[in-house]
Amino acid sequence: MNNLKLKISVNAYNDLLNLLNFHNEYDCIRLNYKKGCCKSPDLEITLDVKKTEDITEAIDRLCITYDKALLENVSEVTIMIKNGNFVVKTNSINAGKQELKCSCNCNSDEKSCGGCKN
Secondary structure: OOOOEEEEOHHHHHHHHHHHHHOOOOOEEEEEEOOOOOOOOOEEEEEEOOOOOOEEEEEOOEEEEEOHHHHHHEEEEEEEEEOOEEEEEEEEOOOOOOOOEEOOOOOOOOOOOOOEEO
């Protein structure tokens, strides 16, 4: 059962739909969950092609796909436009249950951050 709540502003919806129309080699917007450093976003938005194992939802004419990893970690996704850029906010399923401690120095430019650990 799908418990992910998706919210998208009108401007973000229109911009994403325009991107898909322009790049007709893609047929959906993919939401990728990625566990990263404390200060990095936990969700990426990409243009993609639907796969059979994807969870697919439609918001009017906009096709959005994601996998079980997103469902296991995120309860709500909000996509909007702010200052001409896409802004994505997520509500974590584990918010408030555990305090995550980062295993790297998030203030550094290290690309090898191992992410946050319990």
